[in-house]
Amino acid sequence: MTSSTPVFEARDLQVVKGGSLILKIASLAVSEGEILVLIGPNGAGKSTLLQALSALLKPTRGHIFFRGQKIGTDIPLLEYRRRLAMILQEPLLFDTTVFNNVASGLKIRGMRRNEIEPIVERALKRFGIAHLKDRSARTLSGGEARRASLARAFATDPEILLLDEPFSALDPIMRETLIEDLEHVLRETGITTIFVTHDRMEALRLATRLGVMHAGEILQTGSPEEVMNHPVNEFVASLVAVENILKGKVIRRNGRTFFASVSGQEIEGIGDVGLGEEVSLCIRPENVTLSPFESGNPTSAINTFPGTVGKITPIGYYRKAQLNCGFPLVAYVTNSSFNDLALNKGTKVLASFDTTAIHVIRESTPTDS
Amino acid sequence: MRNMKKYSYAGFMFFSIFVLLVNLGPTAEAQEKTLILATTTSTQDTGLLDVLIPIFEKKTGFFVKTIAVGSGQAMTMGRKGEADVLLVHSPAAEKQFMDDGFGVTRRLVMHNDFVLAGPDEDPAKIKGLKSAAEALKKIASAQALFMSRGDNSGTHAKEKDVWKVSGVKYEGEKWYQQTGLGMGQTLNVAAEKKGYTLTDRGTYLSLAKTLKLGILVEGDAVLLNIYHVMEVNQAKWPKVNIAAAKAFADFMVSKETQEIIKTFGVDKYGSPLFFPDAGKKVEDLGK
Amino acid sequence: MDLILEGIKKAFWLLVSFDPEVLGITLLSVKVSGTATLISLFIGISVGATVALTRFPGRRLAVSLINTGMALPPVVVGLFVTIFLWRNGPLGVLGILYTPLAMIIAQAVIATPIVTGITLAAVQQLPGKLRLQILALGATRLQMVWILVKEARLSLLAAVMAGFGGVISEVGASIMVGGNIKGYSRVLTTATVMETGRGNFDVAIALSIILLLLAYLINLVLTQVQQRERPR
Numbered sequence: 001m002t003s004s005t006p007v008f009e010a011r012d013l014q015v016v017k018g019g020s021l022i023l024k025i026a027s028l029a030v031s032e033g034e035i036l037v038l039i040g041p042n043g044a045g046k047s048t049l050l051q052a053l054s055a056l057l058k059p060t061r062g063h064i065f066f067r068g069q070k071i072g073t074d075i076p077l078l079e080y081r082r083r084l085a086m087i088l089q090e091p092l093l094f095d096t097t098v099f100n101n102v103a104s105g106l107k108i109r110g111m112r113r114n115e116i117e118p119i120v121e122r123a124l125k126r127f128g129i130a131h132l133k134d135r136s137a138r139t140l141s142g143g144e145a146r147r148a149s150l151a152r153a154f155a156t157d158p159e160i161l162l163l164d165e166p167f168s169a170l171d172p173i174m175r176e177t178l179i180e181d182l183e184h185v186l187r188e189t190g191i192t193t194i195f196v197t198h199d200r201m202e203a204l205r206l207a208t209r210l211g212v213m214h215a216g217e218i219l220q221t222g223s224p225e226e227v228m229n230h231p232v233n234e235f236v237a238s239l240v241a242v243e244n245i246l247k248g249k250v251i252r253r254n255g256r257t258f259f260a261s262v263s264g265q266e267i268e269g270i271g272d273v274g275l276g277e278e279v280s281l282c283i284r285p286e287n288v289t290l291s292p293f294e295s296g297n298p299t300s301a302i303n304t305f306p307g308t309v310g311k312i313t314p315i316g317y318y319r320k321a322q323l324n325c326g327f328p329l330v331a332y333v334t335n336s337s338f339n340d341l342a343l344n345k346g347t348k349v350l351a352s353f354d355t356t357a358i359h360v361i362r363e364s365t366p367t368d369s
Numbered sequence: 370m371r372n373m374k375k376y377s378y379a380g381f382m383f384f385s386i387f388v389l390l391v392n393l394g395p396t397a398e399a400q401e402k403t404l405i406l407a408t409t410t411s412t413q414d415t416g417l418l419d420v421l422i423p424i425f426e427k428k429t430g431f432f433v434k435t436i437a438v439g440s441g442q443a444m445t446m447g448r449k450g451e452a453d454v455l456l457v458h459s460p461a462a463e464k465q466f467m468d469d470g471f472g473v474t475r476r477l478v479m480h481n482d483f484v485l486a487g488p489d490e491d492p493a494k495i496k497g498l499k500s501a502a503e504a505l506k507k508i509a510s511a512q513a514l515f516m517s518r519g520d521n522s523g524t525h526a527k528e529k530d531v532w533k534v535s536g537v538k539y540e541g542e543k544w545y546q547q548t549g550l551g552m553g554q555t556l557n558v559a560a561e562k563k564g565y566t567l568t569d570r571g572t573y574l575s576l577a578k579t580l581k582l583g584i585l586v587e588g589d590a591v592l593l594n595i596y597h598v599m600e601v602n603q604a605k606w607p608k609v610n611i612a613a614a615k616a617f618a619d620f621m622v623s624k625e626t627q628e629i630i631k632t633f634g635v636d637k638y639g640s641p642l643f644f645p646d647a648g649k650k651v652e653d654l655g656k
Numbered sequence: 657m658d659l660i661l662e663g664i665k666k667a668f669w670l671l672v673s674f675d676p677e678v679l680g681i682t683l684l685s686v687k688v689s690g691t692a693t694l695i696s697l698f699i700g701i702s703v704g705a706t707v708a709l710t711r712f713p714g715r716r717l718a719v720s721l722i723n724t725g726m727a728l729p730p731v732v733v734g735l736f737v738t739i740f741l742w743r744n745g746p747l748g749v750l751g752i753l754y755t756p757l758a759m760i761i762a763q764a765v766i767a768t769p770i771v772t773g774i775t776l777a778a779v780q781q782l783p784g785k786l787r788l789q790i791l792a793l794g795a796t797r798l799q800m801v802w803i804l805v806k807e808a809r810l811s812l813l814a815a816v817m818a819g820f821g822g823v824i825s826e827v828g829a830s831i832m833v834g835g836n837i838k839g840y841s842r843v844l845t846t847a848t849v850m851e852t853g854r855g856n857f858d859v860a861i862a863l864s865i866i867l868l869l870l871a872y873l874i875n876l877v878l879t880q881v882q883q884r885e886r887p888r
Contacts, residue, residue, distance in 0.1 A: 056788050082794035092789040095807055104803075105793040156794065405754065414854045419838065434754045436835045437850075450744050451753075553853035576855035608743045 005068045006031050007192045008053070008160055013062035015048055015216075023048045023216045025062070030160075030192055036221070037203040038196040039239055040213030046196035049213070050162050053194065054086045066160075082109060085158035089165045091149035093137035098129065098148050101137050105156040123155040126185060143174040150182065154189075161186075163195045167202065172316075179205050200240060204228075212236045228284070230359055237282045237361065243330040244283040245361075250275055257355070263327040268302050271360035280361040285320065287357035288331035290341060293348040304352040305329070309343055319343075323351055404431045404613035407443035407452035409523055410551040412596070415571040415642050417633055424629075425620050431613045439551075441521025447471055447599070450606025454614035455599045456621065458523035458569075460651070461530075463597055472599040473611070478621045479630050479643040480595045480654050483527055485586035486556070486573055487513075487565035495565075501589040502535035509537040512544045514564035518555050519547025523594070528567045531591055556580055569594045571642035574634065593654055596643075598622070622647035663861020670862050677839070682866055685843040688756050689824040692763030696771045696819050699764075701812065704775025705801050709787070722776060725769025730762075734829030737762040741833065754835035759843070762829040767819035774818060778811030779804055813882045817875050824871060844870070 006029035015023035023045045030036050040046050051057035053064060055077045066083070069075045085105070093101045100107075102123050106116045124130040127147040132140065140148060146166060153161065167175045183206055186193055196213075197203055203210060204224055211221040212235075220232045231237035237245055248260035250273050258273050259266050260281060273279055293306060307325035314320075318332040321343060329351055333343065341349065412418050413435065422433050436443075436452065440459035446452040448471050456478065457463060467475050485495065485504055493511035495504035508515055518525040532539050539545045546564070548555045552572040559566040560580045573584065586592075598621045600614035620626055627645035634642035646654060670678045707718055740746050741753040741761075752758045782804060790800045805812070827845035834841035836850055844867040851860040 051788065054792055056791055078794070078796060081792060084792075086789070086792035088785050088789055088792075090783065090785060092783065092786050094803065095809075108793055108795045108799055152793070162792075410853065413850070416854070422838070432840075434835055434837045434840070436754065436837075449742065451742050551853045553855055557852075557855070579855050579857060606744065608748070 006065075007034075007067060008194075009065040010053060011063055011065070013049075013052060013064070014060050015045075015052055015057065016060040017048075021216060023052065023059075025049065025218055028211075028218060028221075030194060032192055033190045033208075035186055035193040035195065035206055035208045036211060037207035037209070038194065038211040038213050038218070039198065039200065039203045040196070041198055041239070043215075044213040045216035046198075046213055047164050048216070050086065050164050050194065050196060054084055054162050055080055056086075082156070083158060084160040084162060085153035085156055086162040087149055087153050087164065087166045089168055091142075091145035093140070093145055093148055093152075095138060096136070097133065098124070098135050098137055098140070099133040101148055102133075102151045102155050105152060109156070119155055119157075120151075123151040126154065127151045127181060142170055143178060146170065146178055147181075150185075154185065159192065161191050161193045163193065165197050165199075168197070168199065175202070182206070210240070212239055214239075231282060231361070233361060234280055237280070237359070242282040242359065243285045244281075244288070244328075246281040246283070246327055246329075248279055248281060250277045250279060265305060265326045267358070268355050269358040269360055270355050271358075273360060273362060277362060282359040282361060283329075283353050283357055285330040285332040286318075288329060288351055288353050290321070290323075290331055290333055290337070290343075290349045290351055292341060293350055302355055303358075304350055307349055307351050309345055309347045309349060312343060312345065323349070325351055401610070402430060402432055402613075403434060404454065404610055404617055405434045405436060405446075405452045406454050406456060406617065407436050407438060407446045408456040409440050409443065409458060410437050410553070411458070411524070411569045411572050412456060413437035414551065414553045415575050415634070417571075417630070417643065420629060420633060421621075421626060424626075425617060428620070429613075429616050431616060433617070439518070439520045439522030440526065441523075444471075447601045450601065450609055453601055453610045454617045455601065456596060457599070458594050458596045459526040460595055460597070462526060463599065466599065471602050471605055473602050473614075474618065475597050475599045476618060476622050477646045477649060477651060478596045478598050479627075479645050479647075480593055481570045481643045482587065483524065483567055483592040483594050484570050484573060484584045485565060485592075486559065486568050486580075486582040487585045488560075488563040488581065489583055490563065491585060493565070496583075496585045498586050499589060501531050501586055501592050504586045505532055505535040505539075506537050508544075508565055509535070509539060509542070512542075514562055515539070515545050516555055516559040516562065516564040516566040517545065517547045518552065519549050520551075522552070524552060524567060524569060527592070527594065531567070534591060556582065571634070574638045574640070574642055577638075595646075595651060595654065659857050660861060662858040664865065666858040667862035667865040670859075671866065678863070678866065680839060681842050681844055681847050681863070682870065684756060684841070685824060685845075685867070686870065688759045688830075688843060689763055689820055692760045692823050693767055693771075693816060693820040695760070695764040696767035697812075697816065700768045700771025700815065700819070701775050701805060703768075704772040705779050705805055707772075708776045708779035709801060709804070719776065722769055722773050726773040728766060728769055729828070730766050730826040730830075731828030731832070733762050733765045734832035737765065737829065737833050753833060754837060754841060756834065756841050758833040759830050759841060762833045763823035763826065766826060766829060767823050770822055771812075771815045771819045774811060774815035775805075775808070778808035778815070781811070782807055810882055813878050817878050820874060821871055824874075825867065 008030040010025050010028040013023060013025040014021060038046055052059045055071055064071050066075055066080055071077060071080045094104060099120055102120045103116045106119060124133055127150050129144060129147045129151060132144060137148060167178050179202055195206055207224050209221060210224045210227045212219045212227065214235055220227055220236050228240045231240055231242060234245055246262045248262035248267065250258050251261045252259040253275055256270050256272060257268065258271065259268055260279055267281060269281060305325035307323040307329060310322040310324055312319055312321050318334060319338045321331050321333055323329045323331060331351060418435055422435060426433055440457040443455050443457050444462055444466050447455050447466065463475060466472050485501060493508040493513040495507050498504045517528055548558050552568055553576055555566060556568055556576050560582045598618045600611060600618050601609045603609040603611040627647050630643050630645040631641060737758065738753065741758055742748055787800060790803050795803060825845060827849055830843055831846045834846065836842050836846040844863050848860050848863045851863060
């Protein structure tokens with residue numbers, strides 16, 4: 001067992017359910033201390049993957065290795081399960097006190113009450129619910145229950161933590177504080193984690209590595225920046241919120257600089273593309289800058305288009321503005337510039353983005369990330 | 370610790386069940402000392418056995434399990450070897466029982482008599498008739514409600530005998546109903562529905578205070594209700610406790626028991642419920 | 657009406673005077689039905705939880721049999737237990753017909769499907785993911801079943817009530833296999849039937865009132881436990 005051995009590795013993992021292949025993972029390895037966040041829509045096979053990884057579901061094919069040992073062969077399933085912790089979407093607390101809930105994993109391992117007590121106290125404190133320890137779990141609020149569920153998982157001092165959309169049923173504010181607390185604990189403990197979610201913000205907050213799942217497969221893994229800036233395909237792009245995916249055709253090129261026609265407008269980009277090739281241009285909304293229509297073209301950006309503001313949606317610190325520039329374009333505007341620009345439905349603005357802000361996906365040949 | 374708790378809990382359950390079963394279960398010795406008496410509801414409902422059994426148990430050390438059913442079922446139990454001794458009142462069936470070799474001895478214990486009871490209104494006008502068969506004929510022609518036990522008991526057998534003597538058709542008639550219940554309950558039903566019924570005098574007397582039924586016909590020789598005691602044949606069924614059975618039969622015809630039977634019920638009802646007959650002949654009864 | 661008043665008076669008197677016979681009958685009722693309920697809990701919870709948690713061929717049939725068993729007529733049970741326990745029957749060597757033990761067996765047969773059925777329903781009602789969560793906490797299969805049964809304990813209290821209520825008030829089987837033997841196998845229900853037959857309605861009413869009180873007290877205790885467990 002060398003330091004380079006991944007904590008956790010799945011090889012050629014397949015799960016068939018009801019006659020159809022619902023999970024197909026060629027290879028997935030997680031190293032010590034890594035926080036791998038898998039993002040994907042519902043039905044992408046995220047939960048199935050977690051259940052297979054935690055040996056709660058027997059894969060139809062393939063094996064899982066824990067620190068180089070094949071589970072079920074080199075290491076018994078029960079022992080393996082006792083070295084990990086899993087948190088499901090619902091807190092699934094037992095009908096007893098919060099203390100007993102947090103102690104349950106330890107009791108299952110046959111620990112004595114006097115050994116259990118300090119560990120449970122610490123776990124409760126860590127998630128800020130020490131004051132709730134004698135309360136019945138049934139009386140907790142959604143957020144408190146998640147905290148208890150997290151404390152229960154951490155109490156057993158797991159080597160791997162698997163989380164299956166633990167906060168998806170919570171309201172945004174509650175979710176925000178819980179993610180913050182979880183992030184803190186994860187960084188503090190350095191525990192190897194796999195977290196699945198369909199929420200992009202959650203993913204970006206926690207991930208040291210990001211993976212995108214779709215239809216039972218992992219399409220791409222890499223650092224969050226890599227995946228966000230260089231999605232391998234449109235699906236990945238849409239999922240990591242590159243909301244602007246503009247389809248166009250390369251009409252001119254000059255070295256690596258090319259011009260693509262998108263709904264009759266010319267957009268300049270950089271990339272290795274062939275003339276006449278169909279491309280998708282991905283532009284992250286936060287990279288689109290808006291300026292007053294009257295200002296002419298004050299920015300250095302080459303790609304500047306006049307547009308009309310359509311729908312405006314507040315999203316936390318930002319507002320999301322949908323523009324019509326001959327092609328649809330989404331921009332994120334901070335609340336303050338929103339006020340400065342006096343944006344309204346129908347307002348005319350100039351929208352611009354850098355050539356470097358464009359990620360090019362070639363339609364014909366798949367790109368490697 | 371959880372495991373400990375679980376095991377001790379399971380252990381406790383097992384232990385408590387075990388203790389209870391041991392407490393409630395029979396021992397080998399108890400089986401040898403146990404006598405199963407199959408008898409009629411009338412002997413139990415009158416309370417006679419409540420008086421006699423403790424005396425017998427004290428005297429002999431046997432433990433008596435009294436199973437109070439109809440005479441028919443009692444004899445079926447005897448035929449199957451599920452009872453050791455029978456105290457019943459269905460002479461024709463008893464003879465058959467003896468002829469088929471299921472009994473050892475058959476001894477006369479006591480008698481009382483059956484009476485025809487009915488509502489005071491007496492719609493069939495049978496009050497005071499000397500012949501029971503005549504009375505049934507009048508009930509049939511008046512189509513007055515008649516409640517039968519219908520349970521193959523001694524009383525039911527006697528009732529069928531009298532119907533036979535009367536020669537009228539009664540089975541399947543609308544006014545002829547069967548309760549399928551014991552004597553006491555059948556009397557209650559008859560009283561509620563203002564019907565006639567055939568009852569042993571003992572049960573009638575013990576219930577008379579709560580019933581609105583009067584004795585309308587009595588004293589006919591055909592209405593004699595005769596109790597015999599029979600030991601079940603051990604040769605047919607080896608498990609029969611013949612020693613206990615014989616002891617009980619002997620006890621029933623003993624002088625002391627016969628004295629008790631003679632006076633039983635006098636204090637409560639003003640007249641005896643049964644007449645002791647040990648040693649007599651059936652032909653001499655009622656004379 | 658007079659009769660009922662008489663009965664209530666009699667019941668009161670029998671209770672306050674600690675009439676030894678009535679006391680004995682009452683204690684035997686509790687002992688027999690309590691033991692039968694314990695046995696049925698033991699079997700019913702194990703079987704109910706197993707059926708709820710496993711998939712096997714014929715499971716549907718098993719479930720429908722259990723549900724039918726919940727309505728098993730006591731006299732039918734009484735009849736079959738009697739036939740089995742006859743001296744010359746298949747289990748005759750045991751020599752336990754007309755004993756309280758035979759009554760316990762018959763009552764356990766009556767109560768077990770009730771407890772099994774309620775356990776089955778209760779465990780099935782638990783969230784499906786709970787099993788995954790328990791296993792993920794490192795539980796063995798046995799520990800999982802135990803935890804699930806504990807999670808369903810409030811419903812199981814209902815099973816205890818239904819089971820005990822069913823057997824303590826049952827008369828058909830008790831009279832057949834117990835024989836209603838004075839001071840030995842006479843319980844409240846069989847005594848009530850007999851006293852009714854004897855025309856001693858006041859005693860019968862008194863016994864019924866004691867039976868009602870008993871059933872009420874036991875359910876009161878269990879309901880207390882159940883309600884205390886409910887979240888405030």
